[in-house]
Amino acid sequence: MTEKFSPYDSADYLKTDEDVALYFASCLEENDPALITHALGVIARARGMTQLARDTGLTREGLYKALSADGNPEFTTVLKVINALGLRLHATAAPVV
Numbered sequence: 001m002t003e004k005f006s007p008y009d010s011a012d013y014l015k016t017d018e019d020v021a022l023y024f025a026s027c028l029e030e031n032d033p034a035l036i037t038h039a040l041g042v043i044a045r046a047r048g049m050t051q052l053a054r055d056t057g058l059t060r061e062g063l064y065k066a067l068s069a070d071g072n073p074e075f076t077t078v079l080k081v082i083n084a085l086g087l088r089l090h091a092t093a094a095p096v097v
Contacts, residue, residue: 011046017086020046024087034069040081041067047085055084 014020020043027039044052044067053060058080066073067081082089 009045010042014043014046020085021087028089037067037071037073037078038069040078040085041071043085043087044081052081052084056080 024039027035049060065071066077
């Protein structure tokens with residue numbers, strides 16, 4: 001018998017604001033722009049891309065493209081998405097590596 005598994009999607013597990021904040025914070029700690037963009041895409045899908053498009057003033061298609069693996073969004077787009085998702089960036093001093 002062949003077992004069938006559904007693909008894992010992090011968006012399925014982001015049910016609360018706290019889930020979203022913890023997920024985003026852990027991605028920020030990695031200091032990887034591609035991971036941060038990916039995380040925003042996951043959070044956007046969990047929250048609803050159509051509503052996010054309305055809240056940011058961007059198109060759904062534009063958001064999907066910007067937050068895709070091949071996307072390279074401008075920082076202003078990233079900030080619009082972060083703000084519309086109700087997230088905040090925080091700076092802390094860290095040792096220079």
